[in-house]
Amino acid sequence: MKVSELGEFGLINLLAKMVEGSQDRRFASWQQLITGIGDDAAAWQGDTSIQLATVDSLIQDVHFSLGIVSWEDLGWRSMAANLSDIAAMGGIPKYALVSLALPEQTEVDDVTALYQGMIGLAQQFEVAIVGGDVSRAPLVAITITILGSTGSRDNILTRSAAMPGEQIAVTGYLGAAAAGLEMLTRELQFDPEVTACLKRGFLRPYPRVAEGQLLVEHGVKAAIDISDGLISDLNHICEASQVGARIEVDRVPVEPAVATSFGDKSLELALSGGEDYELLFTGRPDVISKVRKAIPCLITAIGEVVADKGGVVLLNSKGSPFHLNKAGWDHFATG
Amino acid sequence: MKVSELGEFGLINLLAKMVEGSQDRRFASWQQLITGIGDDAAAWQGDTSIQLATVDSLIQDVHFSLGIVSWEDLGWRSMAANLSDIAAMGGIPKYALVSLALPEQTEVDDVTALYQGMIGLAQQFEVAIVGGDVSRAPLVAITITILGSTGSRDNILTRSAAMPGEQIAVTGYLGAAAAGLEMLTRELQFDPEVTACLKRGFLRPYPRVAEGQLLVEHGVKAAIDISDGLISDLNHICEASQVGARIEVDRVPVEPAVATSFGDKSLELALSGGEDYELLFTGRPDVISKVRKAIPCLITAIGEVVADKGGVVLLNSKGSPFHLNKAGWDHFATG
Numbered sequence: 065m066k067v068s069e070l071g072e073f074g075l076i077n078l079l080a081k082m083v084e085g086s087q088d089r090r091f092a093s094w095q096q097l098i099t100g101i102g103d104d105a106a107a108w109q110g111d112t113s114i115q116l117a118t119v120d121s122l123i124q125d126v127h128f129s130l131g132i133v134s135w136e137d138l139g140w141r142s143m144a145a146n147l148s149d150i151a152a153m154g155g156i157p158k159y160a161l162v163s164l165a166l167p168e169q170t171e172v173d174d175v176t177a178l179y180q181g182m183i184g185l186a187q188q189f190e191v192a193i194v195g196g197d198v199s200r201a202p203l204v205a206i207t208i209t210i211l212g213s214t215g216s217r218d219n220i221l222t223r224s225a226a227m228p229g230e231q232i233a234v235t236g237y238l239g240a241a242a243a244g245l246e247m248l249t250r251e252l253q254f255d256p257e258v259t260a261c262l263k264r265g266f267l268r269p270y271p272r273v274a275e276g277q278l279l280v281e282h283g284v285k286a287a288i289d290i291s292d293g294l295i296s297d298l299n300h301i302c303e304a305s306q307v308g309a310r311i312e313v314d315r316v317p318v319e320p321a322v323a324t325s326f327g328d329k330s331l332e333l334a335l336s337g338g339e340d341y342e343l344l345f346t347g348r349p350d351v352i353s354k355v356r357k358a359i360p361c362l363i364t365a366i367g368e369v370v371a372d373k374g375g376v377v378l379l380n381s382k383g384s385p386f387h388l389n390k391a392g393w394d395h396f397a398t399g
Numbered sequence: 400m401k402v403s404e405l406g407e408f409g410l411i412n413l414l415a416k417m418v419e420g421s422q423d424r425r426f427a428s429w430q431q432l433i434t435g436i437g438d439d440a441a442a443w444q445g446d447t448s449i450q451l452a453t454v455d456s457l458i459q460d461v462h463f464s465l466g467i468v469s470w471e472d473l474g475w476r477s478m479a480a481n482l483s484d485i486a487a488m489g490g491i492p493k494y495a496l497v498s499l500a501l502p503e504q505t506e507v508d509d510v511t512a513l514y515q516g517m518i519g520l521a522q523q524f525e526v527a528i529v530g531g532d533v534s535r536a537p538l539v540a541i542t543i544t545i546l547g548s549t550g551s552r553d554n555i556l557t558r559s560a561a562m563p564g565e566q567i568a569v570t571g572y573l574g575a576a577a578a579g580l581e582m583l584t585r586e587l588q589f590d591p592e593v594t595a596c597l598k599r600g601f602l603r604p605y606p607r608v609a610e611g612q613l614l615v616e617h618g619v620k621a622a623i624d625i626s627d628g629l630i631s632d633l634n635h636i637c638e639a640s641q642v643g644a645r646i647e648v649d650r651v652p653v654e655p656a657v658a659t660s661f662g663d664k665s666l667e668l669a670l671s672g673g674e675d676y677e678l679l680f681t682g683r684p685d686v687i688s689k690v691r692k693a694i695p696c697l698i699t700a701i702g703e704v705v706a707d708k709g710g711v712v713l714l715n716s717k718g719s720p721f722h723l724n725k726a727g728w729d730h731f732a733t734g
Contacts, residue, residue: 065506065507065508066503066504066505066506066507067501067503067504067505067506067507067510067533068503068504069507070507072533072535075507075510075533076532076533078507078511079510079511079514079533082511082514082515082518083514083518083527083528086518086521086522087527088522088525091525091527092493092525093493093494093525093526093527094527097527097529100527100528100529100530101528101529101530101531103530105530106494106496106529106530108493108494108529110445110446111445111446111447111448112446112447113446115450115546117494117496117529117530117544117546118496118530119454119496119497119498119530119531119532119542119544120498120532121498121500121532121534121540121542123500123534123535123536123540125537126534126535126536127534158427158428159428159441159443159452161441161452161453161454161544162454163454163455163456163498163542165456165458165540166402168401168402168403169401169402169403170401170402171400171401171402172400172401172402172404172405172410172413173400175402175410175414176413176414176417179414179417179418180417183417183418183421186421187421187423190423190426190427190428191428192418192422192426192428192429192432192435193418193435193436194432194434194435194436194441194443194452195435195436195438195440195441195452195453195454196436196454197411197454197455197456198402198407198410198411198414199456199458199461199462200407200458200461201458201461201538201540202460202537202538203536203537203538205456205458205500205536205540207454207456207498207542209452209454209496209544211450211452211546
């Protein structure tokens, strides 16, 4: 069987099972592990705090095209995607390692611009870039590892803690990143304000690091960052928590600039587009209320967690099923 | 300027300077940092111990060819290369994250064989694979991050601690990995014992994790693992420590099976071949003596650290300069 037939998530599940099967519970590393493969970041019990680690690769012409992304924006986005995984655990990012693969004909100025973008965002979160490597390769690949921490075993957000009856909520607006990509790829023209918003959404996402920590502080237990798309990422929560989810599509906070520019297509961009790096989380109604008061950004309740493990069900305002063609992003999906 | 003109190490130096220039000393992450870019692993002060982190990428047709390496061996080698960086800091490896880029036509069985190789070696050091990602890509790229720790600030091996007057020593024998690669690439035929030794040297290197910890315990302060080649890696120590080095080439422990099979070329393979993952370290003669008694593997003193910053000088048995054409491995070097 080819990996394209198994799909990205099928492959991850298979590898996770292999690794799990190899566990020797006598080893301290396994004993101290809290979350392994299958959450936004790995978490284990350190000496006095929980340690977090996450890694992600961005591959040229798979995750980005140098035709539409500047090197500096690419650096920012790569760092943002990884910081967002620490945010989704409710953690504090601290250190970054960067593994860079580059064609030998790459301009040095482009590499320094890439680093400028990474450093620019890292500094905002007081994250130090402390290591990595560079390799020759026929294409550009950027792999960033982020190490972070969080207070205690109770102070962590996981994908597996959602409970039936909880509300499902999301930070900020959705759809700008996917709309920005489409605008740049198809060279669409919008008014300057819309253009700026969509560009920023796609090229300069701002990870919800402070918000993730506030979620934890106010009693939220389950979260994920929206990288694959709202539906796809909510499905990850459903699978890990062994629950189902109902979303009222009319309540999904579509970015206004996306609604203006993409009309009917804007809901699809918000539901399936991905790369917005907002946080999707669940909590009892009183927890969501507290969170709404504590966090300055928009917090929208968009549905609820249900016991029925039927995955994510979309509903219109009348409570009837709503159908969408596209349902997320699979790295090995064909077409 | 192209990165090929600047070279791998020139590029790393440039990026390290950029990152250093961006440091804000008020940030806890920078205050707690012990070694950043430019050592085998990053090290920082954790709550009660020193935390270590390292990352390395292996790129298809740059670092390996699937024509001569099986998927399982590839997994082993990738894990070995990264564990070796923790060994070179005198640390204990604990957790691994794996970022995998794969063509969609890759066989699932090949990916599981790759993981089998990684798991096989990881288990020997009680290292848990706890996260990572998989991406579609036109070629195979394996990026492994290893997290580890070591006791205290004094219990760490760095590239920058070598002092004039110290002896230079190395664990084990050198040259088998480079000889193995050459044997497999050129389809050379040797007797079964030699073939097995060279194959093992190239495909199944065993990182000196226990030895690194024993070096630290017995007072060694400066070390590096031999990944680029003895001369090249010793040059890294010289630059970081602001010293020079003299090596008596006759004392270099060339792997006997390499000497048998490659004759005159064997010294070059031992000096410049790389990927042996032995430890190269420095210490006062009394420290080297203690180390020799404490560590069961071969320990050979091959030269001394000098104050003159003239890089690595090779000497023959009469103390005259010895010249070698090839001097290491630069990822962006042309030719």
